[in-house]
Amino acid sequence: MKLSKPPSLLIFVQLLCIGLLTSISGQAQKHIDSTDFYGKILLHPDESFDVEAAFSYFEKQVEMDLRKNDTINAVKKLRYMVIGQIEMGALYESEETAATALRLLDKMPTDSLVKAHKKGIYNDLGMVYRTLKNPTNAFLFYDEALQICEGASDSLIVINNKGNQYLDIEKHELAQLQFTKAYELSKQISDSLNQARALSNLGFAQSKSQHPDALDNLLLGLGIRLRNNHLAGIYSSYSHLSNYYHNRGQAKEAEDYAEKAYNIAHQINSPSYIKNSLSNLLKIKNDSIAQEYITLNDSIKLAKLQKRNKYAGMQYNLSKEKLKTEENRLLQEKEKRKKQGFQFLGILLFTGILAIYFVQRAQNRKNTIKEIFRTEARISKRVHDEVANDIYHLMTKTQLNVLEPDALLDDLEEIYSKTRDISRETNALTLQDDFGAQLSDLLQSYQKEGTVITIQNISQINWKGVSNTKKTTIYRVLQELMTNMNKHSKASQVLISFQKTRGSLQIKYVDNGIGSVLKNRNGLENTENRIKAIKGRIIFDTAPSKGFKVTLTI
Structure with missing residues (x-):
C-alpha cells in the first residue's frame, strides 16, 4: 500500500509549535537561572556591581509579578531583597522591604504558603533588630514567627536565632533553654544537620557559664558536621571551639582551631568567612597592635552602621510620616465627599418627598373635586328620579282632581320621606x-x-x-x-x-x-x-x- 505524504502546511505548523514551545521553555529556564544566579549574589554579596545588578533584577521582577497579580512570586523576590539588604547592612531598607511584603501577604487568604512566607519575614526582621542591637524588637518578631510555625522543622531556625539573641545580651541560661529545645525538636524529625547546629550552639552557650558538658556538645556537633561534610557548619564549630579554648587560656588549642576555621573559609571561598577567621586569628595571637586595629575598626564599623541606619531610619520614619499624612488627607477627603454625598442624597430625598407631597395633594384635590362632581350628579339624579318625578306626578293628579285630601297627604308624606333620606345620606x-x-x-x-x-x-x-x-x-x-x-x-x-x-x-x-x-x-x-x-x-x-x-x- 502506498502511503500518502503529509501536507507541507501541516509540517510547517508542527515545526512552528515545537519552536514556540522550545522558545517558551528556554525563556522560562532563563528566568529561573537568572533568579537563582542573582539570588546567590544577594545571599553572599561580594562585588558592589553584581549586588546592584541583582537588586535591579529583583525590583523589575517584583513589578512584573505584581502587574500579573502573581503576589506569591513577588513576595519571594522581596524576601531575596530583604536578605540581601541585611547582608549589605541596609537594615532600615530591609525593614521597609519586609513591610511591603507583609502588606501584600495581608491581602491574600491565609493558607500554609502565606504562613510560611510570613514566618520567614518575621524571622528576617528579628535578624535585622538583632544586628541593630534592639533585642526587644528582635524577640517580638521571633515570637511572631513562632506563633505561625507549623511543626518542628518550621520552628528550628527561629528557635536557634532566638537563642543567639539571648547570647548577645549575655542571658546564657535562657540561651541554653532555646538550644536544648532546638536539639530535642531536631531529634524528633531526625535532622542531623539541625542537631549539629543545636549541639554546637548549646555547647557554646554552656561554655559562657563554665558548664561541664560544653566541650562534649561542641565536639558532638563538629562530628556530625564532619560526617556530612557540611563546610559552613564545620567552620562554625571550629570558631566555637577556638573561642572555647581561648576563654580558658589554652592558646595552642585555640590557635589550632582558628587556623582550621581559616582553612575551611578558603575552601568555602567566602570573603566574609575569611575576614572573620583572620580577625579571630589575630585576637588569639595576641598581637597588641593588630588587636587595637581590630577593636578600632569594629568600633568604627559599628558607629558607621548605627549612624547610617539612624539616618536611614529617620528617612524611613519621615517617609512613613508623609505616607500617614497623605493617608489622613485622603481619608479626610473621602469623609468630605461622603458627607457631601449624604447631603446631596438628603436634599434629593427631601425634594422627592416634597414633590410626592405636592403631587399627592394635587391628586387628592383632584379626587375630591371628582368625588364632589360624582356626589352632586348622584344627588341630582336621585332628586330627579325619586323626588321630581313624584312631585310632577302629584301635580298631574292635582290638576286632574283625581286625589282625595287623605291620598294627597300620603303622597306628600312619601315625597318628604324620600327627601329626608337623601338629605340624611349626603349630609356631613x-x-x-x-x-x-x-x-x-x-x-x-x-x-x-x-x-x-x-x-x-x-x-x-x-x-x-x-x-x-x-x-x-x-x-x-x-x-x-x-x-x-x-x-x-x-x-x-x-x-x-x-x-x-x-x-x-x-x-x-x-x-x-x-x-x-x-x-x-x-x-x-x-x-x-x-x-x-x-x-x-x-x-x-x-x-x-x-x-x-x-x-x-x-
Missing part, C-alpha cells in the same frame, strides 16, 4: 360619643312593616379604639347597604353582626332577599371604594333567589 356625618348607639339607630331606621332588622354584638365592640375615619366609613357603607336593601332586595329578614377577630373588626350583613347576579352590584362600587380607601376588605356573596351577603373586614 357628626360622630357621637356613643357611636354604637348612633350606628344602631341608623340600622333600626330601615325597619318597616314586613322587614325585621336584627343587630348582634354591636355593644361588645370598643368603638373608642376605632379611628373616626373608620367609623365614618363603617357608617356610610352600612347606610349604602341598607339603602340598597330597602330599594332592591325585598328582604323580610336582615341580620347585621359585629365581631372582633385577631386585631380586626369583622362586620357581616345577611338578608333573605331576592339576591342578584354578582357582577351586577346595583351601584355598590362606591361601597367597595370606601373600604379599599381604609385598607379594608369587602366580600360579596349573592345569587338570584339566594339572598345577599356581605363580609367587611376592617
